[in-house]
Amino acid sequence: MDLISELGPLAFGSRLKRLSETIMRGGEDVYRFYGVDFQPKWFPIFYFLSQKSEAGIMEIAEGLNVTHPAVIQMSKELEKKGLIVSKKSDEDARKRNLKLSKKGKDLLPTLQKIWEEIKLMNAEIIENQEHNLLIAVKEIEDAWAAKSYLERFKEFHKLG
Amino acid sequence: MDLISELGPLAFGSRLKRLSETIMRGGEDVYRFYGVDFQPKWFPIFYFLSQKSEAGIMEIAEGLNVTHPAVIQMSKELEKKGLIVSKKSDEDARKRNLKLSKKGKDLLPTLQKIWEEIKLMNAEIIENQEHNLLIAVKEIEDAWAAKSYLERFKEFHKLG
DNA sequence: AAAATTTGCGTAATCACTTACGTAATTGAT
DNA sequence: ATCAATTACGTAAGTGATTACGCAAATTTT
Numbered sequence: 385m386d387l388i389s390e391l392g393p394l395a396f397g398s399r400l401k402r403l404s405e406t407i408m409r410g411g412e413d414v415y416r417f418y419g420v421d422f423q424p425k426w427f428p429i430f431y432f433l434s435q436k437s438e439a440g441i442m443e444i445a446e447g448l449n450v451t452h453p454a455v456i457q458m459s460k461e462l463e464k465k466g467l468i469v470s471k472k473s474d475e476d477a478r479k480r481n482l483k484l485s486k487k488g489k490d491l492l493p494t495l496q497k498i499w500e501e502i503k504l505m506n507a508e509i510i511e512n513q514e515h516n517l518l519i520a521v522k523e524i525e526d527a528w529a530a531k532s533y534l535e536r537f538k539e540f541h542k543l544g
Numbered sequence: 545m546d547l548i549s550e551l552g553p554l555a556f557g558s559r560l561k562r563l564s565e566t567i568m569r570g571g572e573d574v575y576r577f578y579g580v581d582f583q584p585k586w587f588p589i590f591y592f593l594s595q596k597s598e599a600g601i602m603e604i605a606e607g608l609n610v611t612h613p614a615v616i617q618m619s620k621e622l623e624k625k626g627l628i629v630s631k632k633s634d635e636d637a638r639k640r641n642l643k644l645s646k647k648g649k650d651l652l653p654t655l656q657k658i659w660e661e662i663k664l665m666n667a668e669i670i671e672n673q674e675h676n677l678l679i680a681v682k683e684i685e686d687a688w689a690a691k692s693y694l695e696r697f698k699e700f701h702k703l704g
Numbered sequence: 705a706a707a708a709t710t711t712g713c714g715t716a717a718t719c720a721c722t723t724a725c726g727t728a729a730t731t732g733a734t
Numbered sequence: 735a736t737c738a739a740t741t742a743c744g745t746a747a748g749t750g751a752t753t754a755c756g757c758a759a760a761t762t763t764t
Binding site for chain 2: 399402403404410411413414417449501504505509512513514515517523524527528532533534536537538541
């Protein structure tokens with residue numbers, strides 16, 4: 385039925401992407417179920433600001449390991465929703481600092497409760513796996529970080 | 545450093561997506577290394593047509609488990625590259641059938657050799673993992689297919 | 705203190721998909 | 735045989751990220 389699923393090691397990139405989108409959609413349902421106007425994609429920045437209280441664009445981008453335009457785009461949405469506010473830094477005129485708004489801070493406890501439950505459930509799904517997805521992903525990420533695919537590829541075929 | 549990596553079960557959607565993009569990029573390098581003008585994103589359709597020989601847009605979309613506009617877009621690129629050709633179906637005037645062109649068929653043996661090597665190397669990476677990514681992904685996919693995230697979520701919290 | 709480099713941010717274009725919508729052809733119900 | 739429903743395809747716009755580029759402010763070099 386689903387060709388990609390049968391290809392095994394080949395082309396699992398597309399497959400991972402699909403899975404991630406499914407996961408995101410699941411998250412949306414949960415927020416909706418709780419009647420909270422919040423989207424999974426906002427989580428990283430919002431969570432970051434809930435921990436750091438105030439931060440510049442680059443600081444957030446590095447913390448989340450995404451590019452700075454991604455942070456700018458997401459933060460625009462969050463600002464539009466009134467969940468965060470931004471203000472030019474006093475010390476450094478290049479910087480624009482973001483932080484949670486009053487509304488954002490008010491929403492935080494509700495979100496934290498939901499996050500905690502999502503986390504618990506995700507943990508359960510993950511722990512019931514014989515092969516742990518998170519560890520597997522981390523292993524592959526590390527393997528990639530250590531050596532590029534092509535390099536690895538060349539070495540592999542020298543041996544064979 | 546990388547917040548998302550530390551969140552564990554929370555928000556690993558973004559992380560999977562990033563990994564899949566890294567994997568795709570690795571694939572590009574390999575084709576380039578062999579001096580073949582081919583991109584990883586073309587693989588699913590191309591491979592499908594190498595197996596099925598001729599197929600309509602919807603048939604491919606279902607086979608690959610993507611939407612039909614995705615197939616149309618990808619196939620446009622492949623047609624532009626001269627690797628596939630399309631032709632209105634005789635039996636059903638709504639359908640447009642795709643198949644490999646002469647050029648596509650000629651390229652196939654070379655690609656198959658590359659695919660085989662990629663497959664071997666991927667298999668090695670995967671087998672060296674303590675937690676197998678492919679099996680892990682499959683387990684999660686199956687869990688999701690069996691029950692929606694929200695449903696699972698509700699049940700989970702009835703117990704708790 | 706001036707010049708060169710680096711840093712922080714912003715915008716634009718792109719990518720590989722998706723959803724939403726429309727239309728023509730076929731199939732099914734009565 | 736006709737009308738409704740479904741199917742196959744196409745287009746347009748949106749999504750959440752990326753790369754590429756540019757500018758102004760700060761920092762470092764000399």
